[in-house]
Amino acid sequence: MTPAELSAALRALLTDAVDDGTLPLSPADLPATVTVERPRSREHGDWATNVAMQLGKKAGMSPRALAELLQARLLALPGVSAVEVAGPGFLNITLDAAAAGELARTVVEAGTGFGRNETLAGQRINLEFVSANPTGPIHIGGVRWAAVGDSLARMLEASGAQVTREYYFNDHGAQIDRFARSLLARAKGEEAPEDGYGGQYISEIAEAVTERRRAEGLPAPLTLPQDEAQEVFRAVGVDLMFTEIKERLHQFGVDFDVYFHEDSLHSSGAVERAVARLRELGHIFEAEGATWLRTTDFGDDKDRVILKSDGHAAYIAGDLAYYLDKRERGFDRVIIMLGADHHGYIGRMMAMCAAFGDTPHVNLEILIGQLVNLVREGQPVRMSKRAGTVVTIDDLVDAVGVDAARYSLARSSTDSMIDLDLDLLTRASNENPVFYVQYAHARTVSVGRNAGELGVSRADGFDPALLDHTTESTLLAALGEFGRVVAQAAELREPHRVARYLEELAGAYHKWYDQRRVTPFGDEQVTDTHRTRLWLNDATRQVLANGLGLLGVSAPERM
RNA sequence: GCCCCCGUAGCUCAGUGGAUAGAGCAUCGGACUUCUAAUCCGCAGGUCGCAGGUUCGAAUCCUGCCGGGGGCGCCA
Numbered sequence: 001m002t003p004a005e006l007s008a009a010l011r012a013l014l015t016d017a018v019d020d021g022t023l024p025l026s027p028a029d030l031p032a033t034v035t036v037e038r039p040r041s042r043e044h045g046d047w048a049t050n051v052a053m054q055l056g057k058k059a060g061m062s063p064r065a066l067a068e069l070l071q072a073r074l075l076a077l078p079g080v081s082a083v084e085v086a087g088p089g090f091l092n093i094t095l096d097a098a099a100a101g102e103l104a105r106t107v108v109e110a111g112t113g114f115g116r117n118e119t120l121a122g123q124r125i126n127l128e129f130v131s132a133n134p135t136g137p138i139h140i141g142g143v144r145w146a147a148v149g150d151s152l153a154r155m156l157e158a159s160g161a162q163v164t165r166e167y168y169f170n171d172h173g174a175q176i177d178r179f180a181r182s183l184l185a186r187a188k189g190e191e192a193p194e195d196g197y198g199g200q201y202i203s204e205i206a207e208a209v210t211e212r213r214r215a216e217g218l219p220a221p222l223t224l225p226q227d228e229a230q231e232v233f234r235a236v237g238v239d240l241m242f243t244e245i246k247e248r249l250h251q252f253g254v255d256f257d258v259y260f261h262e263d264s265l266h267s268s269g270a271v272e273r274a275v276a277r278l279r280e281l282g283h284i285f286e287a288e289g290a291t292w293l294r295t296t297d298f299g300d301d302k303d304r305v306i307l308k309s310d311g312h313a314a315y316i317a318g319d320l321a322y323y324l325d326k327r328e329r330g331f332d333r334v335i336i337m338l339g340a341d342h343h344g345y346i347g348r349m350m351a352m353c354a355a356f357g358d359t360p361h362v363n364l365e366i367l368i369g370q371l372v373n374l375v376r377e378g379q380p381v382r383m384s385k386r387a388g389t390v391v392t393i394d395d396l397v398d399a400v401g402v403d404a405a406r407y408s409l410a411r412s413s414t415d416s417m418i419d420l421d422l423d424l425l426t427r428a429s430n431e432n433p434v435f436y437v438q439y440a441h442a443r444t445v446s447v448g449r450n451a452g453e454l455g456v457s458r459a460d461g462f463d464p465a466l467l468d469h470t471t472e473s474t475l476l477a478a479l480g481e482f483g484r485v486v487a488q489a490a491e492l493r494e495p496h497r498v499a500r501y502l503e504e505l506a507g508a509y510h511k512w513y514d515q516r517r518v519t520p521f522g523d524e525q526v527t528d529t530h531r532t533r534l535w536l537n538d539a540t541r542q543v544l545a546n547g548l549g550l551l552g553v554s555a556p557e558r559m
Numbered sequence: 560g561c562c563c564c565c566g567u568a569g570c571u572c573a574g575u576g577g578a579u580a581g582a583g584c585a586u587c588g589g590a591c592u593u594c595u596a597a598u599c600c601g602c603a604g605g606u607c608g609c610a611g612g613u614u615c616g617a618a619u620c621c622u623g624c625c626g627g628g629g630g631c632g633c634c635a
Contacts, residue, residue, distance in 0.1 A: 496573085
């Protein structure tokens with residue numbers, strides 16, 4: 001029996017109690033889904049529900065009394081072997097081994113689909129993340145969003161949502177001009193301009209631009225007038241950077257469905273259209289030579305300039321047009337992941353959303369994640385694009401590999417800062433729990449391989465009542481939690497929950513492995529015990545693989 | 560000054576109002592002449608930053624303070 005089935009049974013049982021008058025409540029008082037969770041301590045049974053405590057007050061009875069009322073009815077359910085009322089009114093439920101063990105077959109038969117749920121079915125979500133400027137390689141801060149964002153996208157999809165991964169490419173404006181001037185200066189052998197970029201990569205790109213021009217038979221950029229030369233460095237340099245970023249992300253296992261170029265919003269007239277729309281809606285005013293959006297009408301702390309007095313669009317103008325564009329492409333939820341250094345944007349972005357007539361925090365959601373801190377020998381390392389002391393996605397991957405990098409970035413809450421110790425990274429980091437999880441997976445594969453060689457086959461038998469060891473009920477309970485964890489991670493936009501869950505599952509598996517043997521000893525006869533344990537082994541393998549897949553981490557067959 | 564995040568075991572961190580607050584790493588002591596010892600078992604380790612409040616119940620919610628990080632442009 002899965003916890004979902006148990007939850008549904010509980011719901012039905014409550015409805016019955018309301019219908020026959022034993023429970024003085026109306027059907028509307030009952031929660032849509034009854035919470036069924038693993039109790040903190042295994043001594044409290046396989047599953048627990050707090051529904052009696054939730055309903056006690058409404059029903060005008062003590063939670064314990066209500067729990068006792070439900071106890072007998074629960075016990076009558078097939079597969080339930082014990083029910084006790086505990087503490088303030090918990091109902092602790094123990095399944096008989098056969099009912100609990102049945103889950104092993106459920107998992108194996110569901111295969112890669114196990115854990116999928118439909119809680120977000122029908123939602124069209126646009127998830128924007130990374131969106132690093134094309135003025136340099138993706139640094140360590142951007143990598144966190146690549147790992148977290150892609151994992152979140154996978155979990156949203158596993159929960160039934162239709163997700164588009166999107167990268168906003170800021171190829172317009174003053175920063176790009178600085179990038180172009182830096183390339184030009186370096187090509188001429190000069191120092192980077194005061195407000196420009198200085199890293200080694202600038203030289204490489206400058207050379208690459210010149211090289212590409214030569215390959216295409218076009219005049220060398222430096223022979224052109226200053227303006228034209230700078231434009232060549234801008235256009236070609238951005239394109240090269242774009243290609244490189246795309247490639248690096250691909251190697252990191254992150255592929256976007258849409259790379260959206262900011263410049264296109266300006267060249268297509270989308271910005272003008274968005275401003276015109278807001279003007280129609282009466283939220284635009286002119287002052288001090290500039291055009292403003294009255295965001296204070298929607299809770300922002302000050303109004304915002306969208307068209308500067310010099311005639312150029314302010315940065316937020318692009319955001320307006322971009323948001324409108326996403327909505328017009330049919331997304332009902334626009335999610336943007338930003339670093340903590342951008343949290344000040346939330347107010348104006350939500351105001352902008354409301355100005356368009358949408359609902360802030362529903363149609364537009366902004367996820368703020370804390371920054372990654374680089375540390376070397378306990379001392380913070382300051383990164384600077386200008387000085388070229390940037391730690392990039394490649395540096396990280398070269399040091400620890402994609403799996404360890406993605407896992408370590410995705411396993412903590414985005415609310416907490418991550419300290420990455422550069423010295424620790426360069427050592428073989430056995431400290432990364434990803435190996436604990438991957439090792440568990442490799443073990444399940446190895447066990448399955450040996451079992452097959454010794455003639456143990458799942459098809460020959462399955463007797464779930466044989467899964468009666470304490471490590472087996474713990475492992476089964478952990479397997480049963482997977483779907484709920486995935487749904488919760490998606491709903492709360494907290495992919496780290498899946499990683500934490502996998503560590504727990506891997507632990508439960510290792511403990512089981514230590515206590516119970518799948519393959520027969522020596523010339524021992526193959527029995528249903530071996531076959532049934534193989535089902536459990538393979539069910540665990542499946543969930544570990546599915547979970548690692550949600551994190552974009554490989555599930556190795558050998559280690 | 561205002562806004563956001565964090566403060567939990569020696570370290571890194573889980574824990575969206577529930578039971579005796581957990582895991583990994585580190586330390587110490589055990590377990591492989593049979594499915595992977597990258598594992599398992601055991602010991603030890605805590606005023607959940609501090610002080611109030613809300614209630615049957617608070618690490619979790621509210622208020623104030625302390626400490627750390629980030630943000631408050633006609634920059635992008």
